[in-house]
Amino acid sequence: MSRIPFVEERNGESIVRVPLTRGLGLTPVQAVLVLVGIVLLFGLPFFSGLVGLSWERLFRGILFGIAAVGLNLLLRHTELVSFGHAAFFGSGAYGVAVLAAHYDVSEGLLLLLGAVLIGTLVAIIIGYFVAGYVDIYFALLTLAFNQVMFATVFRSGFFNYNDGLQVRIGGDRPSLFGLEWTTLGYNLVLYYTTIVLLLVMLLGMWKLINSPFGRALDAIGQDRTRARFIGIPVERYVWISFTISGLYGAFAGGVYALLRLHVQPEPTLYVFVSGEILFMAILGGFTTLVGPLIGGIVLVYLLEAARFWVTYYHALTGLVLLAIVFFMPKGIVGSLPSIGAALAHRRHDPGLVREDIRGIAAAMRRAVDRAITTVRIIVFGVN
Amino acid sequence: MSQRDAAVDREATAGDPLLEVSNLSAVVQGFEVTHGIDLEVREGEAVALVGRNGAGKTSTFRSIMGLTPVANGSVRFDGEELLDLRSELIPKRGIGYQPENRDLFTGMTVEENFRLPIWTSGRARGIDDEDALVEDIFDLFTELEGRRNAEVQNLSGGQGKMTAIGRALALQPDLLLLDEPLEGLAPVVVENLKSYLHEIIKRDISVLIAESNASHVPDIVDRMYVIERGEIVDSGDPEVLAEDEEIQMLMQGGGE
Structure with missing residues (x-):
C-alpha cells in the first residue's frame, strides 16, 4: 500500500523495489542515496x-x-x-x-x-x-x-x-x-x-x-x-x-x-x-x-x-x-528527479543542448528587441 | 396533495423510516436556501430528489451531512438527531455521501480512495475485513478494476463518479446520498452508471439520489420528491411524476 515514493511524481509508473528496501518502499536509486546520506x-x-x-x-x-x-x-x-x-x-x-x-x-x-x-x-x-x-x-x-x-x-x-x-x-x-x-x-x-x-x-x-x-x-x-x-x-x-x-x-x-x-x-x-x-x-x-x-x-x-x-x-x-x-x-x-531526467535526455540526444542554447539566445534577442522598442517609444514617441 | 398521501400509503409497507428530514431550512452565506424541507427514506427504499439546478438539492444533502448550517428543522437518522452531531461523526453512523463535484482525493489511487474511509471509519462501521470490502467494490464497478492503481485525477468523468460512489460504499453505509451521479456524462455512460446504481439498490442499501433530469430516474427509484426554489412541491410515484406535464414544464424552467 505504501506508495508515496522518496521523491514524488512518477505518474503511475511501476517502480522496481529491491527486497532489502521493500519494507520502506524505496527504489534502488533512493536506497543508494539514503546510504550515501x-x-x-x-x-x-x-x-x-x-x-x-x-x-x-x-x-x-x-x-x-x-x-x-x-x-x-x-x-x-x-x-x-x-x-x-x-x-x-x-x-x-x-x-x-x-x-x-x-x-x-x-x-x-x-x-x-x-x-x-x-x-x-x-x-x-x-x-x-x-x-x-x-x-x-x-x-x-x-x-x-x-x-x-x-x-x-x-x-x-x-x-x-x-x-x-x-x-x-x-x-x-x-x-x-x-x-x-x-x-x-x-x-x-x-x-x-x-x-x-x-x-x-x-x-x-x-x-x-x-x-x-x-x-x-x-x-x-x-x-x-x-x-x-x-x-x-x-x-x-x-x-x-x-x-x-x-x-x-x-x-x-x-x-x-x-x-x-x-x-x-x-x-x-x-x-x-x-x-x-x-x-x-x-x-x-x-x-x-x-x-x-x-x-x-x-x-x-x-x-x-x-x-x-x-x-x-x-x-x-x-x-x-x-x-x-x-x-x-x-x-x-x-528538483533532483526532473534535473536528472533532463540531463539523461541530453546525454541521450546532444542535439537538445544546441536547442537549449538556441532557445536562450532567442529569448535574449527578444528581450533586447523589446528594450530597444521601449526606448525608441520613450525617446521618439510612437512611430 | 392527495397524490402525495397515496404515495405515502403505498410505501408504508417498505420498512421503518431510516432518514426523516422535517421542516429543514439550510442557510448558505446568510441566506435561507431551503424552506422547511420534509422528506423521508425508508429502509431498503430508493428515493429521488428531483429539481432544477439551484433548487436546493445539494444544500439539502449538505445539511444532512452537517456541512451546511441549518436555521431550523430536524434530521433524524435511525432515530438519532444528526444536527446535534459533529459532521465527521455522521459518516460513522452509516451515511455514505457522493458529492456533486466528484471531490476525490487527488494524488491518491482509486484503491486508496476506497481504503481511506475504511481506515478512518472502519471500526465505527464494524468492518473487519478491509480487503474483502475493497474487492467487493471493485467487483461491483468492474470498469474500475483495471484502473485500480491509477491516480484519480487521471480518470474519465464516469470513472470519477464511480470512484466517488465506491468511496461512499466503502463505509458500508445503511444510506447512500448520491448527488447527481448521472450529471455531465455521455448518454452511453449514463446507461452504464444506471445499471451500477440498480445493482447497489438491489443490495438492500437505502438510497437518496439527487437528479436534475426527471426522466433519468423513474426506472431505478421507488419514490420521487420534486424540489423547486427550496421547497418540496410534489412527491409520489416516479413514473407518474415524470410524465406529469406541469413537472416537465418546471424542470425545463418554464413552469410557475
Missing part, C-alpha cells in the same frame, strides 16, 4: 574541513533542518503554513537551559528528554487553539503565539532577559551518558547521539506519512469538508500532527542548547527564526521528506560562509529564496 552524516566531523566550515556549525544546520522536517509535516501534508515554529525550537532550548540553570539537572540526556517534553507540551497547548484554522489565519495565529513567547522570555527575569541562560551546572557543562567529557569529546558524543536519534526520527516520520494517518493528513490538506464526510476527525488529526511537528522542533532546540551551552531569546525564539525554518523547508524541497534537513544544512552553510565574503550577507538569503521560487519551486531535493 548516512555515510556523509557519520563522516561529517572528519571531512568538514574540505568545505571550509567547522562541523559544529554544520551541526547547527542539521538541528535547524530537523525542526524544518517537523514543520514540513504540516506544510506538505495538512498544507498549513506555520510562521511560529521557533516557539518549539525555543521551548526545547529553554527547556534545557531552565532545567540546568534552575534545577541543577546535570545529565545531558535527561535535559534533552525534559526539553522534548516541555516543547511538546507547548505544541499541545498552541495546537489546541490553532487546529481549527487554515490559511492566513493559521499562519498569523502561530506567529502571534511565537511572538508572545518571545516577548515573555525577553522580559522575564526567570529567563534572564536578553542575556539568556547558561546551560551549566555550577560552571560545568552537562555530562553525557553519565560521563564528563572534554570539549571535543562532548561535542562528538552529542553529535553522534543526535545523528542516531535523527535517523530514528526520519524513519518514524517516513512510516508516519506512509501510514493511513498520513494519508488522512493529505486528505485534510486537500479539503477539510471532503475529509469530514468520510469521517476524518479533522481538528483532532491536525492537532496531533501539530504536536508531532512541535516535538521535532523541541528536540532540535534541546540539542542546540546542549551544543551552544548558552541560550538567548534571539537566536532561538525570535520570529525570524521561524521564518528561517520555513525557508529551509522550501529551499530543500518541501515535497520530500529529507529536503528540509538538507535545506537547513545548505542555508546555515550559506549564511556562515557568506559572512566572510560579503558585507550584506543577509541579502544573500533573499536572493537564494528568489532564485528557488523562480527556478526551482520544488527546492533542491524536490
Whole structure:
C-alpha cells in the first residue's frame, strides 16, 4: 500500500523495489542515496574541513533542518503554513537551559528528554487553539503565539532577559551518558547521539506519512469538508500532527542548547527564526521528506560562509529564496528527479543542448528587441 | 396533495423510516436556501430528489451531512438527531455521501480512495475485513478494476463518479446520498452508471439520489420528491411524476 515514493511524481509508473528496501518502499536509486546520506552524516566531523566550515556549525544546520522536517509535516501534508515554529525550537532550548540553570539537572540526556517534553507540551497547548484554522489565519495565529513567547522570555527575569541562560551546572557543562567529557569529546558524543536519534526520527516520520494517518493528513490538506464526510476527525488529526511537528522542533532546540551551552531569546525564539525554518523547508524541497534537513544544512552553510565574503550577507538569503521560487519551486531535493531526467535526455540526444542554447539566445534577442522598442517609444514617441 | 398521501400509503409497507428530514431550512452565506424541507427514506427504499439546478438539492444533502448550517428543522437518522452531531461523526453512523463535484482525493489511487474511509471509519462501521470490502467494490464497478492503481485525477468523468460512489460504499453505509451521479456524462455512460446504481439498490442499501433530469430516474427509484426554489412541491410515484406535464414544464424552467 505504501506508495508515496522518496521523491514524488512518477505518474503511475511501476517502480522496481529491491527486497532489502521493500519494507520502506524505496527504489534502488533512493536506497543508494539514503546510504550515501548516512555515510556523509557519520563522516561529517572528519571531512568538514574540505568545505571550509567547522562541523559544529554544520551541526547547527542539521538541528535547524530537523525542526524544518517537523514543520514540513504540516506544510506538505495538512498544507498549513506555520510562521511560529521557533516557539518549539525555543521551548526545547529553554527547556534545557531552565532545567540546568534552575534545577541543577546535570545529565545531558535527561535535559534533552525534559526539553522534548516541555516543547511538546507547548505544541499541545498552541495546537489546541490553532487546529481549527487554515490559511492566513493559521499562519498569523502561530506567529502571534511565537511572538508572545518571545516577548515573555525577553522580559522575564526567570529567563534572564536578553542575556539568556547558561546551560551549566555550577560552571560545568552537562555530562553525557553519565560521563564528563572534554570539549571535543562532548561535542562528538552529542553529535553522534543526535545523528542516531535523527535517523530514528526520519524513519518514524517516513512510516508516519506512509501510514493511513498520513494519508488522512493529505486528505485534510486537500479539503477539510471532503475529509469530514468520510469521517476524518479533522481538528483532532491536525492537532496531533501539530504536536508531532512541535516535538521535532523541541528536540532540535534541546540539542542546540546542549551544543551552544548558552541560550538567548534571539537566536532561538525570535520570529525570524521561524521564518528561517520555513525557508529551509522550501529551499530543500518541501515535497520530500529529507529536503528540509538538507535545506537547513545548505542555508546555515550559506549564511556562515557568506559572512566572510560579503558585507550584506543577509541579502544573500533573499536572493537564494528568489532564485528557488523562480527556478526551482520544488527546492533542491524536490528538483533532483526532473534535473536528472533532463540531463539523461541530453546525454541521450546532444542535439537538445544546441536547442537549449538556441532557445536562450532567442529569448535574449527578444528581450533586447523589446528594450530597444521601449526606448525608441520613450525617446521618439510612437512611430 | 392527495397524490402525495397515496404515495405515502403505498410505501408504508417498505420498512421503518431510516432518514426523516422535517421542516429543514439550510442557510448558505446568510441566506435561507431551503424552506422547511420534509422528506423521508425508508429502509431498503430508493428515493429521488428531483429539481432544477439551484433548487436546493445539494444544500439539502449538505445539511444532512452537517456541512451546511441549518436555521431550523430536524434530521433524524435511525432515530438519532444528526444536527446535534459533529459532521465527521455522521459518516460513522452509516451515511455514505457522493458529492456533486466528484471531490476525490487527488494524488491518491482509486484503491486508496476506497481504503481511506475504511481506515478512518472502519471500526465505527464494524468492518473487519478491509480487503474483502475493497474487492467487493471493485467487483461491483468492474470498469474500475483495471484502473485500480491509477491516480484519480487521471480518470474519465464516469470513472470519477464511480470512484466517488465506491468511496461512499466503502463505509458500508445503511444510506447512500448520491448527488447527481448521472450529471455531465455521455448518454452511453449514463446507461452504464444506471445499471451500477440498480445493482447497489438491489443490495438492500437505502438510497437518496439527487437528479436534475426527471426522466433519468423513474426506472431505478421507488419514490420521487420534486424540489423547486427550496421547497418540496410534489412527491409520489416516479413514473407518474415524470410524465406529469406541469413537472416537465418546471424542470425545463418554464413552469410557475
